Amino acid sequence: ETGVTQSPTHLIKTRGQQVTLRCSSQSGHNTVSWYQQALGQGPQFIFQYYREEENGRGNFPPRFSGLQFPNYSSELNVNALELDDSALYLCASSGGGGGETQYFGPGTRLLVL
Amino acid sequence: AQSVTQLDSQVPVFEEAPVELRCNYSSSVSVYLFWYVQYPNQGLQLLLKYLSGSTLVKGINGFEAEFNKSQTSFHLRKPSVHISDTAEYFCAVTLAAGNKLTFGGGTRVLVKP
Numbered sequence: 001e002t003g004v005t006q007s008p009t010h011l012i013k014t015r016g017q018q019v020t021l022r023c024s025s026q027s028g029h030n031t032v033s034w035y036q037q038a039l040g041q042g043p044q045f046i047f048q049y050y051r052e053e054e055n056g057r058g059n060f061p062p063r064f065s066g067l068q069f070p071n072y073s074s075e076l077n078v079n080a081l082e083l084d085d086s087a088l089y090l091c092a093s094s095g096g097g098g099g100e101t102q103y104f105g106p107g108t109r110l111l112v113l
Numbered sequence: 114a115q116s117v118t119q120l121d122s123q124v125p126v127f128e129e130a131p132v133e134l135r136c137n138y139s140s141s142v143s144v145y146l147f148w149y150v151q152y153p154n155q156g157l158q159l160l161l162k163y164l165s166g167s168t169l170v171k172g173i174n175g176f177e178a179e180f181n182k183s184q185t186s187f188h189l190r191k192p193s194v195h196i197s198d199t200a201e202y203f204c205a206v207t208l209a210a211g212n213k214l215t216f217g218g219g220t221r222v223l224v225k226p
Contacts, residue, residue, distance in 0.1 A: 035214075040219075041218060041219070042117075042203055042205075042218050043203070043216050045213040045214065048213060056212065056213055090156055092157075092214075100162075100207070101147075101159060101162060102214060104156040105156050106155055106156040107156045
């Protein structure tokens with residue numbers, strides 16, 4: 001059984017650009033949640049996808065968007081990058097028999113210059 | 114809306130000494146509670162969780178936590194720490210299975226030899 005994987009591990013972009021982050025959920029999981037963790041802070045919920053539909057959204061602007069595919073992998077897209085978007089982006093999957101527990105991937109560290 | 118407060122931002126502790134990390138939450142309804150650990154430059158790893166039943170929960174690596182509903186607390190303890198326990202620890206709460214996690218600000222544990 002493979003765990004949650006994310007790509008890329010690191011990314012550097014400039015302000016105004018667009019970025020796509022990817023996440024593969026753990027086998028048997030149908031729900032993916034995305035979190036933003038700024039330096040020195042706890043993770044903040046961005047949104048969640050369940051069976052390819054958005055299933056809840058945190059306090060993030062519309063330039064943060066997502067997608068979930070039929071195999072339950074997911075993408076996080078951020079348009080018009082701002083300096084404050086620099087953070088660790090974490091993906092978590094859940095579902096199956098232990099649906100209440102979210103299992104996290106290693107994260108993608110994004111630096112916006 | 115629920116919230117989580119981790120009362121200590123940093124906890125220095127000597128090797129083989131006990132440690133307690135404090136977590137308080139606010140919610141008007143029943144919650145599920147979690148502790149995650151984050152080692153440097155890594156994602157979050159689940160230490161333990163409280164869903165229902167016994168208020169004393171045992172997790173991995175010798176950690177345990179006690180749920181206290183009247184005090185709305187979920188403190189994490191370990192009787193004897195190792196150097197390898199140096200990490201950041203996050204308390205989190207969710208209202209329903211698989212829904213968004215709300216995290217505290219984290220407690221950085223530094224184990225000294």
